[in-house]
Amino acid sequence: MTRYSHFLSASLTALIALFLYACQFGSTDPLLILPPDHVLLQANQTVQTADGITVRGDTVSVFICPKGSSCFAPNNAFVRLTVSKNAQSSTVRLFTFIPNYVRPSYPNRPTDSASVTFDGKLYKVILRDGRTVISKENAVIQHVVVQVAPL
Numbered sequence: 001m002t003r004y005s006h007f008l009s010a011s012l013t014a015l016i017a018l019f020l021y022a023c024q025f026g027s028t029d030p031l032l033i034l035p036p037d038h039v040l041l042q043a044n045q046t047v048q049t050a051d052g053i054t055v056r057g058d059t060v061s062v063f064i065c066p067k068g069s070s071c072f073a074p075n076n077a078f079v080r081l082t083v084s085k086n087a088q089s090s091t092v093r094l095f096t097f098i099p100n101y102v103r104p105s106y107p108n109r110p111t112d113s114a115s116v117t118f119d120g121k122l123y124k125v126i127l128r129d130g131r132t133v134i135s136k137e138n139a140v141i142q143h144v145v146v147q148v149a150p151l
Contacts (some may be wrong), residue, residue, distance in 0.1 A: 037149045038128065042141055049148050053123065056082040058091070062130035062142040064098070074098075077130025077144050085118035092116065094127035094146075115151070122151040 007063040034040060043060040059080040065071035075098040083090050096112030113126040129145040 002123065015120055034145065035147075037126075038145055038147045040073050040143055040145055042143050051148070051150065052085060053118065053148050054084045055146060055148060056084075057144070058082055060142050060144050061134050062098075062144065077127060079127055079144050081125065081146065082095055083116050083123075083125055083148065088118050090116040094125070096127045098130050124149050
């Protein structure tokens, strides 16, 4: 091997190591970068969509089976939301298996979406994802991602 190829090999190795180190600490949380019709919320939190629809997480429940455990139910999320616009409001209850989990084929698979109508316009409310995070105070915080899209 020539001196030039040793330099290239060492440079490439250092560049890859630097990239992997940066990815480890500078990774972007996909839940924080959401399309305009998606909202991230937790229990008792109210968020407004780009269309002016207010979404309140009345109940947010996320179950994640710990790694290496055998759980009765797969990873799932349940929410009870109050969705409102102007003076109109609707309450919806949604359940879904969390993405990246292969859904078993049940004959009556739980619904993960509902339709609501405001001012004569139809919207679809879809429970897209759920996760738990640990706060600085070591409390478990449950978040869900909900999409509110006009039809």
